[in-house]
Amino acid sequence: MKLSLIAELLENDFSGSDIEITGLNTLKNANEHEVSFVSNSKYIKDIESTKAAGVIIADYLVKHLPSACIPLVVEHSYLSMALLSKHFTPPIEDETLPIAVVGEGSKVSPKAVIANGAIIGKNCTILAHVYIGAEVVIGDNTIIYPSVTIYRDCKVGSDCIIHANSVIGSDGFGFATDTKGEHTKIYQNGNVIVEDDVEIGSNTSIDRAVFGSTLIKKGTRIDNLVQIGHNCEIGEYSVMVSQSGLAGSTKLGRNVVMGGQSAAAGHLSIAPFTTLAARSGVTSDIKESGKTFAGFPLMEHRAWLKLQAKIARLLKQK
């Protein structure tokens, strides 16, 4: 999509040399063929250093943009970005892509569907009612149980096991809400990358990134009914027990253990080798590695045990 057309859609005058824009991205990650957006003055450093070709921006922030970057001035930049995001979403399936390639030794059920453009490695087992979307890439020796859905553009490594009815790559939960309280979808044009040797339980949901990738690093073990929001990153050999959940953009270091029904809010960073007891809820960064936490609000496990003792005493008082 031409930058001039984007300017026109956002009711901005356009002058200068036009270029093809390939997508939307954050200020930090956008390249010179992408457009970004900013809705908050606390990102001034990111505005000043962005490489984006254009930025959807409020008037008073324009002065912070690098000179090479085209300002796209709007009143509600988050909402404008949402409206624009639809134009960068590829078709769900695309008949013009080449027929899927399936590697030697792989067994694909005739009742599975593999969309055009997908590539399956060697010695995989793909069972009935599986759906593998356009341009999905799967490594070798991976087993995908019935009714798993993998949305387009996602990648799954080698030696993975994905249990029945799990979903990889459904849309992240993103929308812009206007002043009337109505929501506009932010199309989730990123993907999910699952590295090698990952096992994912049944009925688990891993959302695709809004931009870039939701990343599940190698050796991770994910149980049943787990929620992983868009743009999360799960470190190597981490363990997420059943019914645990991560809001968007939270990053776990390696060997983090999340107990059953535990959760973390969005945009957090959790240090390697952290253990989170069942039901614990993380609402701020965990910086020191190797500790065990419990409770909601979260506290060190020892403190939590002490608190329970105090509560027991409180209960005995008249």
Place this chain on the structure above:
Amino acid sequence: MKLSLIAELLENDFSGSDIEITGLNTLKNANEHEVSFVSNSKYIKDIESTKAAGVIIADYLVKHLPSACIPLVVEHSYLSMALLSKHFTPPIEDETLPIAVVGEGSKVSPKAVIANGAIIGKNCTILAHVYIGAEVVIGDNTIIYPSVTIYRDCKVGSDCIIHANSVIGSDGFGFATDTKGEHTKIYQNGNVIVEDDVEIGSNTSIDRAVFGSTLIKKGTRIDNLVQIGHNCEIGEYSVMVSQSGLAGSTKLGRNVVMGGQSAAAGHLSIAPFTTLAARSGVTSDIKESGKTFAGFPLMEHRAWLKLQAKIARLLKQK
């Protein structure tokens, strides 16, 4: 089913003019072709004003019934209603219904199943392994991702997106338990209505109503792994974040936000523009709109913050 036959099944004598009964319903909502039930003396007002053709009722309550209403006297009215409910449940599929109608421009995967009697609007996308039940009606431009199941009689509006492996219209969790502790299923003969512009995440369950409809109003956004019990009503533009849950018959006003892993008990009413923090648990009505709550038991968010500060102090005390 004839009223006389129902009387016979419930071992009641029947006299007077017989009519065809079309279903079961609550005292309040039953019409003159439906049968209702009552198991509790606190509903005397509803008994007195019911329009039901007949009511399954304990002997001592019969005197409160309107004269036009036939009493169906039983010992355990809830259990008798459960036993009767089976007779009003339609077949899951019905070959005698007309072949499904699919509107112009809609793309339906050959690996999707659309049962007889269904009607799909224009420009919809229905992906592989989707199941659309008998007499389901779907509007225009709606996208249904793989392995979504929509049970019979449900309605989905226009411009909706339903993500992979979600279920619309599974049976509500209803049964009558006898004195031995054994359960008898209450057939869930209502449906689910999803209005226009609703997005539903992956692996989410929305149960059909026992009578009437579970209602998801327009513009609502529902995330992954969310539970919505039978007969709930979700107001316009509400937001339910991942792993939140609603027990049966709870009603949210418009623009209610339910945070991740939050929940509400059954038969509650939550005022418009209420925000429920992650993990909050609602156990009584919220009458004033626009407030933010947290915790379980629920309290205003400010009170919850204060409580946490007090708990932190308590923890420091020797």
Place this chain on the structure above:
Amino acid sequence: MKLSLIAELLENDFSGSDIEITGLNTLKNANEHEVSFVSNSKYIKDIESTKAAGVIIADYLVKHLPSACIPLVVEHSYLSMALLSKHFTPPIEDETLPIAVVGEGSKVSPKAVIANGAIIGKNCTILAHVYIGAEVVIGDNTIIYPSVTIYRDCKVGSDCIIHANSVIGSDGFGFATDTKGEHTKIYQNGNVIVEDDVEIGSNTSIDRAVFGSTLIKKGTRIDNLVQIGHNCEIGEYSVMVSQSGLAGSTKLGRNVVMGGQSAAAGHLSIAPFTTLAARSGVTSDIKESGKTFAGFPLMEHRAWLKLQAKIARLLKQK
């Protein structure tokens, strides 16, 4: 697999008469054709009384083995058992098994898949996109809604209803973690047995046992999005409300009620007729039957109410 070959894989010398080993099992349950393992000196009684043909064991514990039992001495017995478990896992599907048998009066959708070796009883309804694995046995009159996946070797009784997109028999969450923090899968070679008259909601996961069976006894009612870990046992007529969860090997007596979002840790025993309020979390055995509990940590419901009153008072104090 020959015992001599197992010894060789575990780098043990082997002498004496060789036998065919049919599987792995616990010290208590292993028979004379099975191999067991022990990683903890607290199981000395079980070591002394095991009937296993061989036991994977640390050197210092060998002296406790019965004389008929072959010691398989390793450094990390849990990890060695995990590595060995792979050799006892059957193929997911097996073309050499006889074509599935479907009883009289059963309706199976042409879009369902029933693997070889399965046996379906009479008058069942199996809807589209269902997957029934190898050697699964299903009783009479059972209804299986779309996109349910039942893994190989599981058994479902008569008069059951399994709602859409639920999974019976996915792998339990089992792995051995080495000193570097890397995980080795413990193959889950047990199954799930669902007895008669059980109803299971949508998007629920019931994991297969690592050895033996996960057992759902007759008359149980399980709601949507429920997690049941490997080797759990659910007593007759129990009720598990939506989003509740059980970690592995926990046993519920009959008529236990688990409220919404409640949970129990692993290896616990919960007495018959126990009621667990919504959100309650069980972390130790419940021995007395018929009581009601709430909270996390768990306490009797009355104590929980008292605690909430005290917390409310605490909140009012300056």
